Amino acid sequence: MTADLLVCPGCRAFVGGHLELRTLEARGDELACACGRSYPIVDGVPIVVADPTAHTRGELAVVIERDLAPGGAAITADDAAADAVVPRLLEHLSIYMDAHWGDHAAPPAGFAMAAIAERLAQLPRVGLAVELGCSVGRGVAELATRADHVVGLDLGFAAVRRARRLLAGERVEYARRVSGRAYAPASAVAGDRALAAGRATLVCADALDPPLVPGVYDRVVALNLIDAVPSPRQLLAVADGLCARGGEIVLSSPYAWQDAIVPPAEQLGGASPAAEVAAILREGRGLGRPYMIEEEAELPWILRRDARTVVTYSIHYIRARKT
Ligand SMILES: C[S@@+](CC[C@H](N)C(=O)[O-])C[C@H]1O[C@@H](n2cnc3c(N)ncnc32)[C@H](O)[C@@H]1O
Secondary structure (H helix, E strand, O other), X not given: OOHHHEEOOOOOEEEOOEEEOOEOEEEOOEEEOOOOOEEEEEOOEEEOOOOHHHXXXXXXXXXXXXXXXXXXXXXXXXXXOOOOHHHHHHHHXXXXXXXXXXXXXXXXXXXXXXXXXXXXXXXXXXXXXXXXXXXXXXXXXXXXXXXXXXXXXXXXXXXHHHHHHHHOOOOEEEXXXXXXXXXXXXXXXXXXXXXXXXXXXXXXXXXXXXXXXXXXXXXXXXXXXXXXXXXXXXXXXHHHHHEEEEEEEEEEEOOOOOOOOOOHHHOOXXXXXXXXXXXXXXXXXXXXXXXXXXXXXXXXXXXXXEOOEEEEEEEEEEEEEEO
């Protein structure tokens, strides 16, 4: 882990028109700030949010969850209430482990990110990249082949914990949903060991308040995150804030707004969200600078939910350079 890429979200402040930041220092099983705040490292993943105690308490079931043996996981899912943490977690991990690592899994599954990965593979090499909302880490692995170092950030601890293990070269077992609450064992191992090679840093953190140094990233990536945060405009502003002059922002989204996640007033662009996102970037609306749109495409994103259900999204992919 490269702790000096991470800054304390508790003490940064604008002082005399300048942003004052303190980088964190690894100290045993936590990251410490000179301001006195500290952030726990659990299972190798630092949890760097404004209030780590509240976050960890809120996510306790997820934080103390160990890698449930796939057989046992099915029993737990069977016993637990429908809206309980574990069944939701199992379902979520089944979808995203397959989506990210299906082509590296046993038994194999479809690789939902194939079209995105193909685009990322064509990008020129850069120094520093960041992926906001990295989930179980395949985007970080792909980006790490085209960057000196990649920071992967996600608020979901269970996902980042698995990303860390996968990118360290470990085999990760998971439960693959077959039908309803019936799951079958599956496992995946990443080909690339970006973490072990020191080419990646993973952190559990909020993409809307990232504990990162602004203005230094050559590539800022947020795949299928815009419609998963309460404020898509704020996410665009954060991405812009992280992006260096001359750097690029890479976004994709199905714009599958859900009112419970993105309040209707925050949903971008009415019937034309893709055009609105492109316009915001081109005009630099609410951003530090305007952007040049270099690439736009409609790509398939196919998520497997169970043995009989796949959901096919058409995602808007856009890559834009900061002027
Ligand atoms: C729809 S999934 C997409 C995951 C991955 N980028 C992909 O394309 O497969 C959205 C991801 O964003 C994460 N997420 C949601 N809100 C977040 C936030 N405020 N900060 C960081 N991650 C967040 C979720 O935990 C989840 O992993």
